[in-house]
Amino acid sequence: MTAASPEAGVLGLDIGGSGSRIAWSGLEPGPREELTGPRVRVSTAGSSVPQLMRELLDTAARTWPGRLRTLHGIGVGSTGLASLVKDPTGLVAQLTAENACPAALAVDAVTAHLGAFGGSGGAVVVLGTGAIAVGHPGPDASGLHGPQWRRVDGWGHLLGDRGGGAWLGRHGLELAMRAHDGVNPSGAALLVAARRRFGEPATWPGQLYTREDRAGVLGEFARDVVELADGEDPTAVELVRQAGREAAQSALAALATDRDHHPGGFPSAGPLSVHDVPSQVVLTGGLARAGGALKEGFTARVAEHTRAVTIREAAGDPLDGALTLARLAARERLSSQEGALWI
Amino acid sequence: MTAASPEAGVLGLDIGGSGSRIAWSGLEPGPREELTGPRVRVSTAGSSVPQLMRELLDTAARTWPGRLRTLHGIGVGSTGLASLVKDPTGLVAQLTAENACPAALAVDAVTAHLGAFGGSGGAVVVLGTGAIAVGHPGPDASGLHGPQWRRVDGWGHLLGDRGGGAWLGRHGLELAMRAHDGVNPSGAALLVAARRRFGEPATWPGQLYTREDRAGVLGEFARDVVELADGEDPTAVELVRQAGREAAQSALAALATDRDHHPGGFPSAGPLSVHDVPSQVVLTGGLARAGGALKEGFTARVAEHTRAVTIREAAGDPLDGALTLARLAARERLSSQEGALWI
Numbered sequence: 001m002t003a004a005s006p007e008a009g010v011l012g013l014d015i016g017g018s019g020s021r022i023a024w025s026g027l028e029p030g031p032r033e034e035l036t037g038p039r040v041r042v043s044t045a046g047s048s049v050p051q052l053m054r055e056l057l058d059t060a061a062r063t064w065p066g067r068l069r070t071l072h073g074i075g076v077g078s079t080g081l082a083s084l085v086k087d088p089t090g091l092v093a094q095l096t097a098e099n100a101c102p103a104a105l106a107v108d109a110v111t112a113h114l115g116a117f118g119g120s121g122g123a124v125v126v127l128g129t130g131a132i133a134v135g136h137p138g139p140d141a142s143g144l145h146g147p148q149w150r151r152v153d154g155w156g157h158l159l160g161d162r163g164g165g166a167w168l169g170r171h172g173l174e175l176a177m178r179a180h181d182g183v184n185p186s187g188a189a190l191l192v193a194a195r196r197r198f199g200e201p202a203t204w205p206g207q208l209y210t211r212e213d214r215a216g217v218l219g220e221f222a223r224d225v226v227e228l229a230d231g232e233d234p235t236a237v238e239l240v241r242q243a244g245r246e247a248a249q250s251a252l253a254a255l256a257t258d259r260d261h262h263p264g265g266f267p268s269a270g271p272l273s274v275h276d277v278p279s280q281v282v283l284t285g286g287l288a289r290a291g292g293a294l295k296e297g298f299t300a301r302v303a304e305h306t307r308a309v310t311i312r313e314a315a316g317d318p319l320d321g322a323l324t325l326a327r328l329a330a331r332e333r334l335s336s337q338e339g340a341l342w343i
Numbered sequence: 344m345t346a347a348s349p350e351a352g353v354l355g356l357d358i359g360g361s362g363s364r365i366a367w368s369g370l371e372p373g374p375r376e377e378l379t380g381p382r383v384r385v386s387t388a389g390s391s392v393p394q395l396m397r398e399l400l401d402t403a404a405r406t407w408p409g410r411l412r413t414l415h416g417i418g419v420g421s422t423g424l425a426s427l428v429k430d431p432t433g434l435v436a437q438l439t440a441e442n443a444c445p446a447a448l449a450v451d452a453v454t455a456h457l458g459a460f461g462g463s464g465g466a467v468v469v470l471g472t473g474a475i476a477v478g479h480p481g482p483d484a485s486g487l488h489g490p491q492w493r494r495v496d497g498w499g500h501l502l503g504d505r506g507g508g509a510w511l512g513r514h515g516l517e518l519a520m521r522a523h524d525g526v527n528p529s530g531a532a533l534l535v536a537a538r539r540r541f542g543e544p545a546t547w548p549g550q551l552y553t554r555e556d557r558a559g560v561l562g563e564f565a566r567d568v569v570e571l572a573d574g575e576d577p578t579a580v581e582l583v584r585q586a587g588r589e590a591a592q593s594a595l596a597a598l599a600t601d602r603d604h605h606p607g608g609f610p611s612a613g614p615l616s617v618h619d620v621p622s623q624v625v626l627t628g629g630l631a632r633a634g635g636a637l638k639e640g641f642t643a644r645v646a647e648h649t650r651a652v653t654i655r656e657a658a659g660d661p662l663d664g665a666l667t668l669a670r671l672a673a674r675e676r677l678s679s680q681e682g683a684l685w686i
Binding site for chain 2: 042043044045046080086152153155156157158159160162170173174177178181182183184201202204205206208209210211212214218249250253256339
């Protein structure tokens with residue numbers, strides 16, 4: 001272990017579709033201080049993640065000038081890294097060079113995993129604006145190594161992100177539009193809520209399609225859907241419960257137990273290490289705090305699984321995980337895995 | 344009726360998510376000549392419809408210089424007019440002034456209606472890249488007047504367009520991703536087809552979210568879904584059948600018969616004239632030609648309706664409808680209706 005001065009510390013960054021955060025903490029686990037920043041935007045020029053990272057680091061340098069002189073590692077968990085950021089390897093090399101300390105970049109679900117399990121193995125599913133699950137057997141004596149991360153979903157609001165905020169908001173707005181169109185009245189309460197937030201339905205396309213943070217806009221409506229579910233509107237309850245079921249399916253797939261049912265030939269998201277991943281799952285992310293119907297759906301779907309799987313509460317959040325990643329990077333106890341983690 | 348020289352003619356424009364067309368035809372109904380143009384793009388600056396209109400008119404002026412000197416009317420049917428184009432009223436005024444003849448602008452479903460029913464009343468549903476339905480009682484002796492257009496859907500690929508090409512492609516890609524993620528193997532054949540078209544799944548988000556013609560990209564995959572359905576892949580068959588059912592629901596709602604089930608208080612898409620609209624529906628648009636499971640789903644859903652509704656074949660296409668609109672504009676036999684038609 002590196003000898004560290006009392007002020008030796010690390011930085012953790014958590015970058016998502018509804019906001020970003022940066023935290024400073026000691027090289028040994030302990031309390032953290034944090035600052036907030038804006039959310040990710042996606043345009044024809046790509047994702048704004050690299051620019052956001054730089055902005056957060058600049059803010060940290062201005063806020064904590066003394067502490068950044070004794071920086072030992074940087075850990076970043078971010079949305080869209082595996083798909084929308086063009087060159088994660090180049091980005092981490094640049095981070096390392098500019099800050100003169102080891103750095104690691106991971107998809108947001110990896111930092112959520114590190115935060116949630118605090119060192120043990122299992123699968124975590126993160127419901128934020130998006131939705132992604134990862135499974136990992138956990139670190140061994142030499143550290144946390146790939147290629148053992150199994151990733152499920154995180155494909156964005158048009159291809160997946162099943163059960164996440166944008167998914168929930170989009171389905172809620174679709175049902176509201178069915179009510180508006182006279183096709184199906186079951187979304188009547190959702191229509192009232194959507195009118196309150198966005199105005200007349202005819203104006204919604206113009207508000208949504210021209211925005212670069214479409215997923216964030218859809219995710220905003222998820223709050224109304226959850227609120228209606230809490231008030232027992234049956235359509236909203238069913239939708240929120242379905243979000244919980246989707247989250248459970250992704251977590252179970254990240255445990256790789258599905259291969260049990262489909263021996264051979266089954267398309268798999270990544271390298272499997274099925275017997276090594278402990279059968280425990282954590283549901284986390286901003287939307288996971290919705291509780292109620294969401295947790296019911298999640299629990300019910302896990303219980304339907306063919307193998308016994310334990311549901312745990314998260315030990316810490318993704319920003320804790322980003323700090324853990326930074327500490328592992330500082331001690332060179334990490335290895336890269338394409339699509340999950342870059343050092 | 345205006346006395347017209349032998350060359351007196353009109354222009355019709357049909358602007359959509361997968362391409363655009365402009366046609367010249369006589370002031371009296373007869374054969375048409377046509378040219379093609381690019382598809383609509385949507386960016387933070389709004390929709391490219393106004394610019395596309397200008398390009399098509401420029402091309403027509405270069406191709407048919409003699410004919411455009413005796414132009415009596417212009418009719419435009421376009422996607423996104425009611426929601427993404429900022430000022431349809433200003434746009435039609437500009438068209439009229441620049442071309443020194445009456446012009447009319449309508450949402451694409453209105454020109455589809457005029458083409459499909461060739462003058463009688465009913466409801467048409469257009470399945471192109473998007474999906475929209477409109478109902479109208481048909482013209483009377485004095486022409487075609489609002490406010491009698493009842494519009495359903497056409498809300499774009501995130502809010503609706505139920506049963507259209509982007510809807511079908513998006514659902515197909517979602518199922519392909521479920522197979523890739525190991526969540527549900529039923530989309531295995533869709534995954535094979537999607538890999539063939541777009542490459543490895545991890546690259547799909549980068550190909551899709553950074554594009555301004557996302558709906559068009561999703562719509563391209565609809566072709567593969569239809570092809571798989573023709574080859575009897577059960578998941579694709581079910582999806583294409585569901586598209587047909589969605590189309591039927593929109594057409595039935597455009598007949599306004601749903602109010603029969605929900606007297607009072609039911610949110611409605613526009614002014615109703617329920618007893619005037621003949622109970623006949625037409626399924627049209629590029630995707631409607633898919634046939635097979637799509638028509639089965641459409642027919643089955645119409646048959647489940649509480650009232651007898653006749654399914655008809657379209658007499659003509661939306662470009663024919665745009666020419667009809669131009670002829671009605673030339674004779675000043677139209678009136679505006681916000682959200683449907685502007686003169």
